[in-house]
Amino acid sequence: MSTYPLAATRRRRRSVRHTLDMRVSPYAYVAPFFLLFCAFGLFPLIYTAWVSLHEWTLLSDTQEFVGLGNYSTLLADGYFWNATFNTLSIGVLSTAPQLLLAIWLAHLLNRRLRLQTLFRISLLLPNVTSVVAVVVIFSQLFGRDFGLINWMLSWFGVGSIDWAAGTATSHVALSVMIMWRWTGYNALIFLAAMQAVPRELYEAATLDGASNFRQLRSVTLPMIRPTIIFVVIVSTIGAMQIIAEPMLFAQSTGSGGGTFATGGPDRQFQTLALYVYEQAFANSTFDFGYASAASWLMFLAVVIVSGVNFLITRRAKGGIV
Amino acid sequence: MTPRIRLAVPLLAAALLSSACGGGGGGSAAAPASAQPGEKIKLTVGLFGDFGFKPLYEEYKKTHPNIEIVENVTQFNDHHNNLVKRLATNAGAGDVEAVEVGYISTFTAQPNKFVDLKQFGLDKRQSDYLDWKWQQGLSKDGGQVLGLGTDVGGLAMCYRKDLFKKAGLPTDRAEVAALWPTWEQYIETGKKFAAADVAGAKFTDSPGEIFRAMVNQAPTGLYDAQDTIIVESNPDVKKAWDLSNQLTQEGLTAKLAAFSPPWNTGFAKGSFATIICPAWMTGFIQEQAKDATGKWDIATVPGGSGNSGGSHLMVPKQSKHPKEAAELIDFLTSKDNQAKVFKEEGTFPSIPALYDDPSIQNFTKPFFGDAPIGKIYSDAAKALKPQHLGPKEADVRVAIGNGLGRVEQGKQTPDEAWTQVLEDVKKIR
Numbered sequence: 001m002s003t004y005p006l007a008a009t010r011r012r013r014r015s016v017r018h019t020l021d022m023r024v025s026p027y028a029y030v031a032p033f034f035l036l037f038c039a040f041g042l043f044p045l046i047y048t049a050w051v052s053l054h055e056w057t058l059l060s061d062t063q064e065f066v067g068l069g070n071y072s073t074l075l076a077d078g079y080f081w082n083a084t085f086n087t088l089s090i091g092v093l094s095t096a097p098q099l100l101l102a103i104w105l106a107h108l109l110n111r112r113l114r115l116q117t118l119f120r121i122s123l124l125l126p127n128v129t130s131v132v133a134v135v136v137i138f139s140q141l142f143g144r145d146f147g148l149i150n151w152m153l154s155w156f157g158v159g160s161i162d163w164a165a166g167t168a169t170s171h172v173a174l175s176v177m178i179m180w181r182w183t184g185y186n187a188l189i190f191l192a193a194m195q196a197v198p199r200e201l202y203e204a205a206t207l208d209g210a211s212n213f214r215q216l217r218s219v220t221l222p223m224i225r226p227t228i229i230f231v232v233i234v235s236t237i238g239a240m241q242i243i244a245e246p247m248l249f250a251q252s253t254g255s256g257g258g259t260f261a262t263g264g265p266d267r268q269f270q271t272l273a274l275y276v277y278e279q280a281f282a283n284s285t286f287d288f289g290y291a292s293a294a295s296w297l298m299f300l301a302v303v304i305v306s307g308v309n310f311l312i313t314r315r316a317k318g319g320i321v
Numbered sequence: 322m323t324p325r326i327r328l329a330v331p332l333l334a335a336a337l338l339s340s341a342c343g344g345g346g347g348g349s350a351a352a353p354a355s356a357q358p359g360e361k362i363k364l365t366v367g368l369f370g371d372f373g374f375k376p377l378y379e380e381y382k383k384t385h386p387n388i389e390i391v392e393n394v395t396q397f398n399d400h401h402n403n404l405v406k407r408l409a410t411n412a413g414a415g416d417v418e419a420v421e422v423g424y425i426s427t428f429t430a431q432p433n434k435f436v437d438l439k440q441f442g443l444d445k446r447q448s449d450y451l452d453w454k455w456q457q458g459l460s461k462d463g464g465q466v467l468g469l470g471t472d473v474g475g476l477a478m479c480y481r482k483d484l485f486k487k488a489g490l491p492t493d494r495a496e497v498a499a500l501w502p503t504w505e506q507y508i509e510t511g512k513k514f515a516a517a518d519v520a521g522a523k524f525t526d527s528p529g530e531i532f533r534a535m536v537n538q539a540p541t542g543l544y545d546a547q548d549t550i551i552v553e554s555n556p557d558v559k560k561a562w563d564l565s566n567q568l569t570q571e572g573l574t575a576k577l578a579a580f581s582p583p584w585n586t587g588f589a590k591g592s593f594a595t596i597i598c599p600a601w602m603t604g605f606i607q608e609q610a611k612d613a614t615g616k617w618d619i620a621t622v623p624g625g626s627g628n629s630g631g632s633h634l635m636v637p638k639q640s641k642h643p644k645e646a647a648e649l650i651d652f653l654t655s656k657d658n659q660a661k662v663f664k665e666e667g668t669f670p671s672i673p674a675l676y677d678d679p680s681i682q683n684f685t686k687p688f689f690g691d692a693p694i695g696k697i698y699s700d701a702a703k704a705l706k707p708q709h710l711g712p713k714e715a716d717v718r719v720a721i722g723n724g725l726g727r728v729e730q731g732k733q734t735p736d737e738a739w740t741q742v743l744e745d746v747k748k749i750r
Contacts, residue, residue, distance in 0.1 A: 058405070058406065058409045059405070059409055059431075136582075139582075140582075143583060144576075144583070145583065145586070145587075145592070146583075146586060146590075162576075162730065165730040165731070165732075251581070252581070252582050253581065253582075253583065254577065254578035254579075254580075254581020254582065254583050254584055255578070255726065255730075259398050259719050260398075262719075262723060264726070264730075265722070265723040265724070265725075265726025265727045265729075265730060265732070266723075266726070266727045266730065266732045266733070268732075281402060281406070282398070282402065283402075283716045283719070283749075284401075284402070284405060284424075284427055284712075284713055284715060284716055285713075285716070285749070285750055286405065286406070286409070
């Protein structure tokens with residue numbers, strides 16, 4: 001008996017292991033993420049679709065299949081469309097000024113400054129503050145009887161505004177809270193992108209006599225366009241899912257006849273996410289089927305609005321690139 | 322690192338993660354009947370506000386050194402909705418849960434989710450209680466004792482003497498009571514108050530709780546005895562609705578929704594001169610208007626007696642220590658302890674033997690200008706006619722509350738708001 005065959009087997013085994021290692025390891029390394037994603041992302045998504053096809057409440061033991069019944073009820077439900085309108089309105093009111101402000105802030109910080117790091121860190125501070133604290137404080141600022149903002153407005157002869165009561169005023173108040181939390185965060189992302197813009201372009205622009213504003217418009221913005229697209233998409237998705245702000249705003253201003261999930265007695269600031277919450281959790285029916293259908297329509301709305309924004313931002317022309 | 326190990330690490334990580342994800346939900350409904358003597362037992366008590374139980378826990382621990390009591394307090398609506406969720410998912414409920422009367426039929430309709438307190442001998446307490454209060458804690462067929470009452474919310478009207486004086490109205494509680502035998506006369510008094518134009522103060526806080534009180538004074542409320550919602554057909558509900566909106570339209574309310582932060586500020590600033598005062602409200606006033614000692618007083622309520630609020634304590638079946646929980650309930654709701662809680666917190670006992678007890682009858686509170694609150698609430702509780710409450714009572718009240726809010730915020734006329742309320746109520750299943 002020679003030792004040769006054994007060595008060959010060993011070598012062959014090693015080469016099998018090597019192939020396996022090269023082929024399988026990469027997948028094995030990314031597997032944890034995908035397992036988590038399947039458990040907490042994909043599965044709930046599909047299960048929600050399944051639930052949405054049923055008459056499904058938390059308390060009943062039987063779930064009757066109703067096909068698209070929940071969806072057709074939902075499309076005829078005025079409160080659903082009201083929530084859709086509010087979401088879009090708050091989304092536009094908060095996102096558009098927020099991004100302009102963020103670009104401007106980033107532009108201001110994109111130069112040699114004393115205490116650079118301090119400025120940059122302070123941009124992020126509102127973002128690390130708890131949303132509860134932000135809304136509670138802003139609700140007091142926007143208070144009807146003893147609020148700081150109404151007090152300041154009274155200097156200019158403006159009568160006291162019931163911010164939470166009006167549709168437009170409540171949307172403005174909520175947008176200010178959202179902007180307070182996210183402007184600095186987005187400014188930092190823009191700043192990072194701006195620092196990657198080659199200096200020579202600015203030197204050339206300066207030689208050509210371009211003003212500071214012209215440089216921002218014709219050099220900076222075109223160069224950071226991929227980042228702008230990214231920030232617009234992420235902000236849009238975020239804005240479509242606003243829930244904590246309106247709910248806590250209702251609570252801290254006492255709007256609503258016993259529940260805070262309606263976003264004011266006239267549902268004047270009930271967002272889509274809050275509407276889903278109301279249907280699923282904020283009454284004693286716990287209508288999961290209906291809420292799931294609303295979640296899916298909300299998902300579709302997010303996809304559509306993000307897609308539209310993507311197209312608009314990509315098409316937006318400006319300057320040299 | 323050898324290839325084998327390199328393969329094994331991520332796989333192991335993945336396996337760990339997936340098993341960690343799968344392992345969370347093992348709540349078990351089976352519970353041991355009783356604990357070993359001397360074993361440390363932790364009981365959680367779920368409440369929706371300060372019930373004034375804290376001194377009682379301390380006392381209880383003296384005789385039961387092995388019991389540790391943890392109190393979880395959440396907001397009113399959250400508390401009850403969470404309880405529904407926890408019962409449905411069979412996990413997370415406390416050993417003792419408080420249920421307000423607006424929700425009691427929601428929960429007694431699910432007798433299989435709660436411990437029958439009869440098995441621990443608590444049916445012996447029946448003779449202590451107001452009959453209707455006892456009945457509310459029973460299962461629908463009356464066979465099981467699911468909850469024991471804590472307090473009842475006999476109605477009265479609290480008012481600010483200093484503001485009444487400024488408005489040129491009488492301040493003595495008998496004279497004030499004589500101003501408003503009916504709700505219509507209450508509104509007339511309000512108009513007089515408004516005419517005097519007291520700076521920074523309205524006649525009352527908001528119509529929400531007043532609406533609830535008026536409905537509760539009627540023989541039937543939002544539901545009939547067959548558990549059908551009768552908001553549309555019950556003239557008493559419509560009358561309460563109209564009167565509530567009249568308060569708003571005459572400009573008599575400060576537009577401060579009960580239990581909201583601006584309402585709390587309103588107490589401190591003296592933004593309203595009267596507030597509907599079920600017994601438990603006196604505790605709130607004392608807490609919120611700390612600087613107003615002697616300014617508040619209590620008169621009888623317009624429109625005759627009624628009950629608004631009050632709670633029961635129940636033991637969910639998922640409790641691991643049902644016997645100890647039942648004993649704790651027996652203790653917390655005992656005659657002596659209900660009397661103690663009343664004197665501290667203002668929540669009024671549901672045990673009629675106390676109503677003629679001299680220590681209750683003669684009980685006064687300096688905060689309310691030494692008003693004889695023991696006598697006022699005893700009389701209210703004795704005159705009280707119970708009303709049948711339905712399973713979705715709370716949801717119906719939210720729909721109506723939002724309607725009142727829309728009128729108050731000037732969004733709709735009362736008629737438009739009423740139409741929408743009826744549509745909303747029809748959707749409640």
